[in-house]
Amino acid sequence: MFKQRGYDGTSMLDIARALDIHKSSLYHHISGKEQILADAVQSALGALLGVLDERRATTGPPGRRLRHVLWRTVEIMVDQLDEVTVLLRVRGNTATERWAMERRREFDRRVQELVAEAQREGEVRADLDPALVTRLLFGMSNSVTEWYQPGRGLDAGDLAGAIIAICFDGLAHGPLDGEGDGRA
Amino acid sequence: MFKQRGYDGTSMLDIARALDIHKSSLYHHISGKEQILADAVQSALGALLGVLDERRATTGPPGRRLRHVLWRTVEIMVDQLDEVTVLLRVRGNTATERWAMERRREFDRRVQELVAEAQREGEVRADLDPALVTRLLFGMSNSVTEWYQPGRGLDAGDLAGAIIAICFDGLAHGPLDGEGDGRA
Numbered sequence: 208m209f210k211q212r213g214y215d216g217t218s219m220l221d222i223a224r225a226l227d228i229h230k231s232s233l234y235h236h237i238s239g240k241e242q243i244l245a246d247a248v249q250s251a252l253g254a255l256l257g258v259l260d261e262r263r264a265t266t267g268p269p270g271r272r273l274r275h276v277l278w279r280t281v282e283i284m285v286d287q288l289d290e291v292t293v294l295l296r297v298r299g300n301t302a303t304e305r306w307a308m309e310r311r312r313e314f315d316r317r318v319q320e321l322v323a324e325a326q327r328e329g330e331v332r333a334d335l336d337p338a339l340v341t342r343l344l345f346g347m348s349n350s351v352t353e354w355y356q357p358g359r360g361l362d363a364g365d366l367a368g369a370i371i372a373i374c375f376d377g378l379a380h381g382p383l384d385g386e387g388d389g390r391a
Numbered sequence: 392m393f394k395q396r397g398y399d400g401t402s403m404l405d406i407a408r409a410l411d412i413h414k415s416s417l418y419h420h421i422s423g424k425e426q427i428l429a430d431a432v433q434s435a436l437g438a439l440l441g442v443l444d445e446r447r448a449t450t451g452p453p454g455r456r457l458r459h460v461l462w463r464t465v466e467i468m469v470d471q472l473d474e475v476t477v478l479l480r481v482r483g484n485t486a487t488e489r490w491a492m493e494r495r496r497e498f499d500r501r502v503q504e505l506v507a508e509a510q511r512e513g514e515v516r517a518d519l520d521p522a523l524v525t526r527l528l529f530g531m532s533n534s535v536t537e538w539y540q541p542g543r544g545l546d547a548g549d550l551a552g553a554i555i556a557i558c559f560d561g562l563a564h565g566p567l568d569g570e571g572d573g574r575a
Contacts, residue, residue: 213397271562331562335553339545343557346534348525354526361523367518373527377561378515379454 214244215300241303248297248307251290254283256310259317270330273321274371281348281367285355292352304326316340344374393477398428399484425487432481432491438467440494441499454514457505458555465532465551469539476536498527528558535568 208225219240223230237243239283258264258351263275284291297304319341331340348370355366370390392409394400403424409415421427442448445461468475478495481488503525509515515524532554541548 213399215397216401217399276449332556332564333558335556335562337554339550340562342538342559343531343554346537347531350527350530350534353530366506369523370527371521372516373524373558373561375561375563376516377557377559377564378519379559380516380561380564 209244209247210289214240214293214296214331227359241301244293244297246304247290248294248303251283251294252310252314253289253293253305254287255280255314258283268330269321269325269328269373273325273331274317274375276318276321277344277348277371277374278367280345281351281370282352282363284348285363285366288352288355295349295352297300313326315345318391347374368382393428393431394480398424398477398480424457425485427475428481429486429487431474431477432487432494435467435471436491436494436498438471439464439475439498442467443553444570452514453505453509453512454559457502457509457515458559460502460505461528461532461555462551465535465554466547468532468535469547472536472539474492479533480534482575499529502529512559521556531558 208221212221217240220230222240222243223233226233253306259274259277262304264272264279266272288320294307297307297311299305299308319337322331322337322340324343326333326337350368355361392405396405397530401424403417404414406424406427407417409418429439442460442463445459445463447462448456471487478491481495483489483492485512503521506515506521506528510517535550539545
């Protein structure tokens with residue numbers, strides 16, 4: 208409902224009606240709609256930040272670690288499509304939203320450091336600002352939440368593979384030019 | 392205001408207050424908030440669809456035409472940031488919004504044909520679905536509306552150049568590996 212109507216446009220009464228229970232019963236289970244938002248963004252952020260501590264994100268050449276983080280981000284997006292979509296639409300109107308935005312910025316900062324490290328190692332072209340590269344990479348991968356529909360042929364691996372192929376090897380280069388998808 | 396509060400969350404009274412005029416005076420100028428939305432999306436769509444008829448989008452190798460379309464799309468986005476942002480957030484709740492969505496789909500279809508043509512000519516790697524490539528390209532370029540702030544150092548050329556460099560040449564390839572930005 209938060210995806211369809213927006214968080215501000217959804218009331219506890221709307222939620223109770225959708226679940227076909229009384230509003231008072233709903234309050235026995237949750238303290239309010241902010242708790243639903245908090246549960247969703249905590250789940251998405253926990254998964255995303257967890258990726259940065261995975262072995263493949265912490266050991267090996269930084270270019271390969273960056274590919275791994277991007278691949279896993281897309282997997283989490285497909286796996287928790289609703290939660291990640293809600294997280295990406297947070298605008299900072301409540302304490303929970305501001306907390307979520309701060310954690311998102313932390314995630315972005317750590318990925319940006321990985322981009323910069325890969326540039327220093329010569330694995331990623333160094334003529335582009337690492338903050339801009341990070342924004343554009345996530346711009347492409349996050350856009351998946353705008354149109355992806357599960358069970359319509361494309362799985363997480365197809366999506367992640369295409370995003371990594373375009374961003375790392377480029378559309379002008381064939382599949383044999385690059386280093387693969389970093390999963391080998 | 393549509394960007395900040397959402398179209399549904401903005402009333403004619405809000406608009407009149409922001410302009411410091413009476414609501415009845417506002418109705419002398421416009422028929423309603425749907426007219427403001429219509430003006431914004433018509434302006435953005437007119438500019439975007441106009442690109443597809445530019446000489447550089449209709450003549451020359453399809454890979455170069457595709458780069459030109461992407462470059463010009465980013466220029467229009469920066470030039471009409473509010474209008475394009477409103478267009479991208481349209482969800483189909485009114486007749487105007489459904490009309491805008493249909494025109495966006497037309498734009499996407501025509502770019503998708505250009506991607507397929509560039510693949511047939513061997514200028515763009517052919518191992519990726521052209522519809523998916525089109526979605527991901529616009530996913531990256533459209534994301535600019537989420538964070539771009541005019542006058543903070545980055546101009547349209549910087550943005551378009553970075554997007555084309557990443558998407559066509561790839562992060563793993565240096566600036567000398569590719570064919571440039573297609574502006575030569």
